[in-house]
Amino acid sequence: MVSLLRIAGLLIEDAFRWLLLLFRSAESLRIENLFLRRQLALYIERGIQPYRVDAATRVSLAVLARLFDWRGALVAVQPATMIRWHRAGWRLLWRMKSRAGRPPIPKELRELIRMMARENVLWGEERIANELRLKLGIRISPRTVRKYMPKRPPGRPRGDPRWSTFLRNQATAILACDFFVAVTATFRMLYVFVVIEHGTRRLAHVNVTTHPSAAWTLQQLREVIADADAHRYLIHDRDSIFACHLDDSIRALGLAVLRSPFASPKANAICERVIGTIRRECLDWMIPMSEAHLRAILREWVDHYNGGRPHSALGPGVPGPPAGSARTSKAEPRCRWTSGALVRAKSVLSGLHHEYSV
Numbered sequence: 211m212v213s214l215l216r217i218a219g220l221l222i223e224d225a226f227r228w229l230l231l232l233f234r235s236a237e238s239l240r241i242e243n244l245f246l247r248r249q250l251a252l253y254i255e256r257g258i259q260p261y262r263v264d265a266a267t268r269v270s271l272a273v274l275a276r277l278f279d280w281r282g283a284l285v286a287v288q289p290a291t292m293i294r295w296h297r298a299g300w301r302l303l304w305r306m307k308s309r310a311g312r313p314p315i316p317k318e319l320r321e322l323i324r325m326m327a328r329e330n331v332l333w334g335e336e337r338i339a340n341e342l343r344l345k346l347g348i349r350i351s352p353r354t355v356r357k358y359m360p361k362r363p364p365g366r367p368r369g370d371p372r373w374s375t376f377l378r379n380q381a382t383a384i385l386a387c388d389f390f391v392a393v394t395a396t397f398r399m400l401y402v403f404v405v406i407e408h409g410t411r412r413l414a415h416v417n418v419t420t421h422p423s424a425a426w427t428l429q430q431l432r433e434v435i436a437d438a439d440a441h442r443y444l445i446h447d448r449d450s451i452f453a454c455h456l457d458d459s460i461r462a463l464g465l466a467v468l469r470s471p472f473a474s475p476k477a478n479a480i481c482e483r484v485i486g487t488i489r490r491e492c493l494d495w496m497i498p499m500s501e502a503h504l505r506a507i508l509r510e511w512v513d514h515y516n517g518g519r520p521h522s523a524l525g526p527g528v529p530g531p532p533a534g535s536a537r538t539s540k541a542e543p544r545c546r547w548t549s550g551a552l553v554r555a556k557s558v559l560s561g562l563h564h565e566y567s568v
Contacts, residue, residue, distance in 0.1 A: 217265065217269045217270070220267070220269070220270045221269070221270060221273065224270060224273075224274065263287065268295050269299065271292070271295070272292070272295045272296055272299055275292060275296075315350065315354065315358070319348065319350070320358045322342075323338060323342075323355055323358045323359060324358060324359065324360050326338050326341065327359045327360055328360060335352040335353070335355040335356040335359060336352050338352075338355050338359075339351065339352040339354075339355045342355075380408075380442070380443060381408040381409040382408070382409035382410075382440065383409070383440060383441055383442035383443055384407070384408040384409070384441070384442075384443045384444075384445060385405055385406070385407060385408070385414065385434065385435070385441050385443065385444045385445070385465070386405070386406050386408060386444070386445040386446070386478055386480055386481035387403065387404060387405045387406075387431070387444065387445070387446050387481065388403075388404055388446065388447060388478060388481045388482065388485060389401050389402065389403055389404075389422060389449065389451065390402050390404070390485045390488075390489075392418075392493055392498060392504055394497070394498050394499060394500060394501075394503075394504065395497050395498070395499050396499075398420075398500075398501075399420075400418050400419070400420055400498070400501055400504055401418070401419050401420070401422045402416065402417070402418050402488075402504075402508065403415070403416070403417050403418075403419070403422070403427065403430055404416055404481060404484060404485060404488070405430070405431070405434050406480060406481050406484050407441075407529075408480055410524075410529045410530075411480070411484075411521050411523060411524060411529050412516050412529035412530055413484065413512050413515055413516055413529075414434045415430060415433060415434045416508050416509075416512050417430055417505070418501055418504050418505045418508065420501065422451050423451065424451055424452070424453040424455065424456045427451055427452070427456060428456050428459055428460075431444070431460060432463070435460075435463055435464075435465060441465060442464075442465060442466060443465060443466050443467075443468055444460055444465045444466070444467050444468065445468045445470060445477075445478050445481070446467070446468075446469065446470070446478070447469070447470050447475075447478060448469055448470070448472060452469075457469075487515075488508075488511070491511075491562075491563070492507065492508070492511045492559065492562070493507075495562055496559065496562070507559065510558065510559055511558070511559060514558045514559075514563060514565065515529075516528075516529045516530045517529075517530050517565075518556075518558070518565035519563075551568050552568065553566055553567070553568055554566065554567050554568070
């Protein structure tokens with residue numbers, strides 16, 4: 211890098227000197243040339259050897275030699291050396307201009323290939339190349355597509371879709387269930403069973419019991435899926451309550467059972483999240499006195515959750531919006547307010563939450 215800067219500096223300096231010489235007379239230049247030749251003859255007579263010519267000087271002399279007949283003025287080196295410098299310069303020039311192999315494809319096409327590979331994890335280079343050729347009219351080799359495809363991340367050796375991708379694709383047909391514990395004012399332990407729909411985020415069923423069992427759990431699930439033909443999957447963990455005969459009965463009702471891996475709550479993340487929401491927004495602020503009291507609290511809060519609580523995952527939206535509820539549109543102004551409008555507030559759980567409507 212330093213040599214290139216020095217070469218560029220010498221070339222710029224010689225260019226300025228040449229521009230200054232244009233303003234001088236021809237007679238003055240001839241006299242100066244003769245004066246310099248006389249001084250150079252002294253060094254030739256004494257046999258003084260110059261220092262080794264560096265790369266910057268070689269380039270400068272090679273460029274200046276193309277402007278006049280240099281053979282009569284060359285003193286420092288042999289003519290064959292100057293010719294060798296010329297050839298080396300041309301080889302360097304063509305090496306910089308020519309590159310081995312095919313030129314790279316456009317940047318936009320490379321980004322398109324990477325985007326298609328990320329969005330379609332099951333596609334290989336053949337499928338992407340055919341998609342580009344048939345749909346977009348871009349003829350490209352599958353080997354070129356493979357060159358620009360993103361590297362497969364560790365932990366996914368076969369390129370299978372992620373668990374989150376499966377859940378998103380099957381959200382409308384998935385139910386998830388789980389238990390959590392609540393304690394009454396008399397330190398009595400109660401078990402709360404929760405069933406949620408992935409697609410709508412609606413709490414399909416919530417019930418309380420003191421002695422959970424497989425038979426009781428199966429009855430709760432039957433109440434949820436009795437008249438629902440759209441559900442195809444049920445996710446639950448590996449708790450002993452979910453016995454083998456319970457899963458067999460669920461399969462007989464037409465649902466496929468998906469058991470989450472050991473110690474992997476994220477595999478049932480939506481149900482785990484709603485249990486955390488129940489605790490943070492309801493049970494952490496109220497102390498149930500009995501089983502009936504807890505059931506009444508949860509019933510009121512579930513109605514609020516399904517019909518009045520906004521959910522960010524829905525856009526935001528409400529799992530089961532009431533009739534006549536206001537919905538914003540992108541075409542409407544950001545701030546829409548009718549003068550004299552009356553806002554109604556509905557208390558939930560004795561003022562713990564409120565629902566607002568116009």
